[in-house]
Amino acid sequence: MKVLTCLLSLAVIADYVHATIWQNDQTRITDYPVTVINPSQYELQTYAPNATELSYKGRWDSKYISCAPGLKFGFTGEYVAITFGPYTTNATLIGYRIDGQDWQFTNVTANATHLLVSPSTAGINVTTPITPSTFELRVTNWAYGIQIASVSVSKGQRIIRIPNFDRTIEVIGDSLSAGQYATLEGLASYAYGLGAGLGNTEYTITAYPGICLFDKRCYGNLRGMFYQWYYASDVSGRAIDIYGDNPELWDFSKQPAADIVLINLGTNDANSVNNVTTSGYVSQYTKLIEGVHTVYPNAQIILLSLWEGFGAVGNTYEQAKAFVPEIYGIYEYFNSKEYLDQPVLYDHATNSTYISEHPTKPFVSYFNTTGLMQHNDIGPQYHPTDVGHVKVASHLIQYIKIKFGWILYATGPEVQHDTLYWNDMANY
Ligand SMILES: *[C@@H]1O[C@H](CO)[C@@H](O)[C@H](O)[C@H]1NC(C)=O
Ligand SMILES: *[C@@H]1O[C@H](CO)[C@@H](O)[C@H](O)[C@H]1NC(C)=O
Ligand SMILES: *[C@@H]1O[C@H](CO)[C@@H](O)[C@H](O)[C@H]1NC(C)=O
Ligand SMILES: *[C@@H]1O[C@H](CO)[C@@H](O)[C@H](O)[C@H]1NC(C)=O
Ligand SMILES: *[C@@H]1O[C@H](CO)[C@@H](O)[C@H](O)[C@H]1NC(C)=O
Numbered sequence: 078m079k080v081l082t083c084l085l086s087l088a089v090i091a092d093y094v095h096a097t098i099w100q101n102d103q104t105r106i107t108d109y110p111v112t113v114i115n116p117s118q119y120e121l122q123t124y125a126p127n128a129t130e131l132s133y134k135g136r137w138d139s140k141y142i143s144c145a146p147g148l149k150f151g152f153t154g155e156y157v158a159i160t161f162g163p164y165t166t167n168a169t170l171i172g173y174r175i176d177g178q179d180w181q182f183t184n185v186t187a188n189a190t191h192l193l194v195s196p197s198t199a200g201i202n203v204t205t206p207i208t209p210s211t212f213e214l215r216v217t218n219w220a221y222g223i224q225i226a227s228v229s230v231s232k233g234q235r236i237i238r239i240p241n242f243d244r245t246i247e248v249i250g251d252s253l254s255a256g257q258y259a260t261l262e263g264l265a266s267y268a269y270g271l272g273a274g275l276g277n278t279e280y281t282i283t284a285y286p287g288i289c290l291f292d293k294r295c296y297g298n299l300r301g302m303f304y305q306w307y308y309a310s311d312v313s314g315r316a317i318d319i320y321g322d323n324p325e326l327w328d329f330s331k332q333p334a335a336d337i338v339l340i341n342l343g344t345n346d347a348n349s350v351n352n353v354t355t356s357g358y359v360s361q362y363t364k365l366i367e368g369v370h371t372v373y374p375n376a377q378i379i380l381l382s383l384w385e386g387f388g389a390v391g392n393t394y395e396q397a398k399a400f401v402p403e404i405y406g407i408y409e410y411f412n413s414k415e416y417l418d419q420p421v422l423y424d425h426a427t428n429s430t431y432i433s434e435h436p437t438k439p440f441v442s443y444f445n446t447t448g449l450m451q452h453n454d455i456g457p458q459y460h461p462t463d464v465g466h467v468k469v470a471s472h473l474i475q476y477i478k479i480k481f482g483w484i485l486y487a488t489g490p491e492v493q494h495d496t497l498y499w500n501d502m503a504n505y
């Protein structure tokens with residue numbers, strides 16, 4: 078499967094920032110409102126990016142840069158403005174919303190202040206049932222990213238810390254989890270659909286286009302997820318320019334431990350251009366799980382089987398396969414009496430494994446994706462369409478509900494945006 082990487086995308090940013098979104102062979106109109114303001118014309122109360130009222134979601138580095146981020150806070154008054162720093166990829170599309178209103182979109186400009194909430198924002202004058210009002214922002218494109226320089230509200234008003242929900246999910250993956258080539262990418266991926274779709278759940282999507290699980294250079298990403306999972310920065314050209322091959326460690330105590338971790342990695346390892354051996358993949362996949370179990374000892378870990386692509390075979394279509402017995406074998410290993418009696422843990426700091434003194438209960442599940450998608454759920458760029466992502470997310474939500482007893486709390490506000498297509502006639 079061929080995927081563009083963060084690095085490649087950045088190298089050709091001028092051309093690729095203005096991607097065209099195709100909708101049933103027609104161009105989707107993306108004339109999002111321009112929200113740049115001159116802040117000197119407003120009376121603003123401004124907060125630094127390290128304000129304790131701001132809740133960052135997902136991985137952010139110490140410069141408040143992220144290519145996979147979310148930001149959430151409560152606010153009083155009728156204005157919210159955000160200033161984006163110089164490391165922002167110019168014209169990156171962000172989604173943002175207040176309360177339970179629909180997502181809105183704007184392209185952000187580096188070194189500029191954007192007025193994202195004002196008295197003309199839908200729902201701004203309605204104060205119940207969500208109070209204080211909440212503001213939430215997500216970046217759609219996983220290769221580009223933004224830097225938060227400051228957050229402002231009207232003078233005399235304030236921002237408010239919103240407590241975390243008490244359950245957390247993390248998806249560790251590649252472009253398939255990042256949502257690359259879905260219409261709204263990060264806000265259209267199955268990983269987002271799962272995290273947001275469960276409702277009342279914190280979700281982190283640690284997923285970089287083009288990355289292998291095995292720790293080697295794949296499509297321009299310097300390292301594989303076996304290594305990169307422990308670091309704050311992403312794998313983009315911007316991060317390489319700043320940190321080289323010495324990124325900042327991620328401080329796992331910054332955010333709540335995950336209760337459920339999904340791993341969907343191997344599609345890039347399976348591509349022969351990346352030269353990953355099967356034994357290397359199995360060995361590092363095993364150690365990645367041992368490392369996740371060390372960092373989050375109480376997390377349930379779900380291994381997704383790889384869906385790969387589909388191809389025409391004779392007069393029908395068939396799904397391609399990769400690492401099928403390998404991933405299933407890893408699942409069996411972690412559920413064997415041998416492992417559960419004497420669990421092996423992995424310590425990233427010393428790059429070594431050791432035997433835990435405490436037996437463990439089973440914590441690894443296998444999620445079989447075969448049969449969830451069909452050939453036309455994979456788009457011309459070899460990644461799921463929006464419909465494909467919705468299918469995978471929907472099945473995962475129900476799997477997690479049935480297997481782990483998670484109640485579904487998303488009961489009204491939209492999760493997927495721009496999916497309201499329908500037929501306006503009874504017969505056609
Ligand atoms: C905003 O971003 C979208 C998605 O990348 C793109 O299609 C659109 O052309 C951009 N608009 C501007 C004005 O940069
Ligand atoms: C935020 O950073 C500034 C320095 O840039 C520091 O003076 C301040 O104490 C920090 N605030 C918090 C809440 O950490
Ligand atoms: C943002 O400012 C920095 C200097 O602080 C400059 O290097 C960069 O080109 C600016 N970016 C844009 C898009 O204007
Ligand atoms: C940054 O993007 C905006 C559109 O969002 C555009 O108007 C502006 O010219 C761009 N700036 C640079 C330096 O490319
Ligand atoms: C909010 O403003 C809209 C548009 O001006 C108006 O139609 C609506 O009645 C207002 N709602 C409240 C609760 O004031």
Ligand SMILES: *[C@@H]1O[C@H](CO)[C@@H](O)[C@H](O)[C@H]1NC(C)=O
Pocket residue numbers: 294295296350351352
């Ligand atoms: C894969 O191996 C071939 C032959 O040794 C080498 O030419 C190529 O650069 C390698 N590719 C990667 C991505 O490691």
Ligand SMILES: *[C@@H]1O[C@H](CO)[C@@H](O)[C@H](O)[C@H]1NC(C)=O
Pocket residue numbers: 428
């Ligand atoms: C980690 O250890 C493995 C052997 O267990 C070795 O192959 C690999 O090079 C080591 N990685 C680093 C970064 O030292």
Ligand SMILES: *[C@@H]1O[C@H](CO)[C@@H](O)[C@H](O)[C@H]1NC(C)=O
Pocket residue numbers: 405445446447448
């Ligand atoms: C996964 O599902 C496919 C399709 O139903 C089935 O053929 C396959 O045996 C399943 N794999 C496992 C490990 O259960």
